[in-house]
Amino acid sequence: MFRVVIVEDEYIVRFGIRSMIDWESLGLMVSGEAANGQEALDLIRESPPDILITDIKMPIMDGITLITEVRKFRPHMKIVILSNLEDFQYAKEAIRNGVSEYMIKSDMMPRDLEATLLRVKEAIVEGAPSSENKLMQSVVVEPIVREKRWLELVEGKQLDPVRRQEILESLGLADVKLPLYMLHIAKNEWALSVEEGQALIRTALGEVMTASSESEDVYEAFPDRQGEMNVLLFERRMAVPGKDEVRLMAQAVRQYLKNHYSISCTIGVSSPTSSCSELHQAYEQATAAAKYKMFIGSERPILYGVDYVPASSQLADNIKVSTTHIHSMVYAFQTKELHAYLEDIFEQLTARKDYDIVEIISLELLILLTTLWSEVASDQQRILQLKKQYYEQLSKLETIQMSKSWFLQAFEALIAHMVGIYNSDRNGIIKAAQYMQQYYQQEISLQSISNLVHLSKNYFANLFKKEMGESFLEHLTRIRIEKAKALLTSELKTADIGHLVGIPDPKYFSKVFKKITGSSPSEYRNRVRGDN
Template sequence: MTRILIADDEYFVREGLISGIQWERYGFEVVGQAENGKQALEKIKELKPDILITDIKMPVMNGLELIREVRSLGLQTAIVILTCYSDFEYAKQAIKYGVHEYILKLSAQPEEILSVLNNVKEKYLTGGNNNKSGGNRLASFDAIDFKEYDKLWPGYVVVFKHVDTQMKYDAELIDGFSKIFSECKNEIFNCKHGYIAFINCQSESFVKALCSKLCNNISFRIFIGISELCSQPGKAGEMIEQAETAAGHYFYETGQNIFLHSCIKYEYVKFKNDEAQVLSSLEGFDEKALLEYSEEMFNQIKGVKPSYYISYCIEFLFLLVRYFRKNDITILPEYSNLDLLFKHFTRFTSMSEVKKEVIGIIKQLLNEFRMNSSQYSLVVARIKKIVDERYQAELKLEDIAGELNMNYSYLSNIFNRELGQSFKEYVNEVRVNFAKEFLKQGMENIYLVSEKVGYTNPYYFNKVFKKLTGMTPGEYRNKYTRI
């Protein structure tokens, strides 16, 4: 097995890489992960991976510093960097430290990642081409995307995203672009979800006006993102990312088609799911509480980058998925792991679609939960078990709520709703049932029976017993010992 270590400060990037590929099937093993360069360096020293996959921009110690440290220690670990368009200048620096390959972070698919890693494995780990620079691929990326188009700067980068991918629409878009943008020098390239264009023009309003004219002259809807002014070739990668970010703002369904990066301000929200609240609602089959929680989450995260919005929603759903897996409850395959959830949500392009899907998944998971559970919710079943096992001790629902990390009032309500009686009434019922068994066995001392089933006051025990059976403990014992 070829051993891999993954370093990236984004949790979902690491988890996506780890869970998105059946590594062992292809001869690889992920032996560790790290959220910053310093942590990665320690794990490299300890685990001795064959390949390091590392992000460039990380806290504490960035990717370049990590690569430099690995090489200064004389370690022969092959290095693959995760890069974005805006990281390209850093990527060129990384060549000096013996980087072997790169993976484009925003668009790489599992088969592309495996292709890169197999190439590294073949060339650098099994005695193939031992050239450690790995620079050819990066150089060609540089030449294709930037250097050939220096003549177009200063100018703007424009991204055109289309919802429908039919070829006839592509042809119509290119034809319309060629006619309308002929007033400016330009180049246009096909990309994964549409087109990227470099426009030689210094007026943002003029570029926007041309884009508006294009929208009015084609028969289908597109979303357009316009970068800020790019004045030098070295900034081209950053401008592409700006235009991509701007075009992605259609997620919030503002009614617009054209988005200027200079006008977009995303909120920074550090949202953390309340796992205890989510799981207590799940265990109580409380669909209303889960939907109210999700609506509160939607309100808190509105305004963040679309990718973050989706990540927060997936993190919330994955709390439920993890709980199901922990309790061996079968769920639909497309929700069974983090990578599949991410793939599932790539089909949705707007906030309303994402919200609708999250709510739909909550309802589906709850339905699966009900079908796989007993007549009582798991939380009520756990309380019943605690009472059955500890009936001899002092029992308070407040204490059990604390033990289960749940709200007392909420716990009391669902217990009453499912059993049709209060917690205190249920405890008395359990204790009296045990007392009846002891009395049938001929225990003479009523005080000892009272104490044995958890009552410290024999007079109160006598009162409760008579209320539930219609007889005093003595009368009950005499009735059954005479038989």
């Protein structure tokens, strides 16, 4: 098992990287974490990993310096850079230092990270074979080469025609002109490692495919970079050709895996293609069909063009989540309104039927949910466990209906928790209001007043507005202006009055005073004197 170290200064990002994939199933383990380059360098010197995942911009020591230092004593370590789009100029320098992969954090999805790590792991194995691997090389090299060439074909949308022809000739398919089907076997949930799952799928294919055909040579099976198995069916060699036969075969494979190994999977099936040069298109169709389980259910074959028919045109409007609106509804305890809002979002997602958009929206909602919990709960260890639990639960949801139900229940639980602690926290708001009434002339910030009553800043701000009907700053400013109005009946200078009520800038004091009272301090003073 290969060791991985994660270096990222933002804890939530570090936690997300660690939680978004099943490391053990990839043959990897997270052996350490660090919040900056210096911590990472000390950790790597003490216990060098096989793979380093690092951010670029970090305090104390940035990612570029870390890579430079690591290369001095570990020149062949595999390194994956994580960064933002605006830091691409740094990526060029990282690439010069021998970085294996470069990923944009804002675009990174779990499957992308898995694919990257599998590529890096494959490069480690190829670059430094063990003595056992060398002894086995003469036995296994041909199947491995075939699988890599199949993978190159299905990923080769921009593959050079000359290279494609070379691959086809090496596979004995240079002149093949017959209908082909691609199957993509997507796991739903199982506890096996990637390698174990692939081995059992190969066994199931061997049992089912040979029993369904007069010839044993009816398919080719190979994993993609995500570790999912793909099967190419040669229709002409089947006993009974056509989509119905393909569906029956796919169902038989799925049922065999379920009955014999308790493996749950969904199988996406492409439309027939008559040329090996179009295998990349068949692969894209099969994977898209498998993802469609989110909308029609899992544990079944899904045929592209039959069960899954892509929309002829995308909806013009993007689906947007208003974090501010959700935030307000949560703090106002508006459970029904929040349910209706989330129902509408998931109705739009269901109508759009776009797997990637569902993942993006789900991630946005999850981040908002965990952020809100961090604001209202004092036990940060519990919050950490809750975040991990949420990530794990969400990763196992297979349909959009399951995701919708999960989010409705999760937000309802959050609001119920807030209602439970509301009465006790109201005393803190009363205490804060009394403090402002007494010490208005001093510098009072949102952070200092929330610390005084032992509440988080964001939670205090929202609870204060709910309880007092105005924001913390509006309330404090109103107190100061009321005190200023009383002082303006005296002979004190306007600038001095501003200092006395906690607004030392004369221009700002006049501006705020006029905004609230409708007149400048001097106009107000003259009017009061005239009235007297």
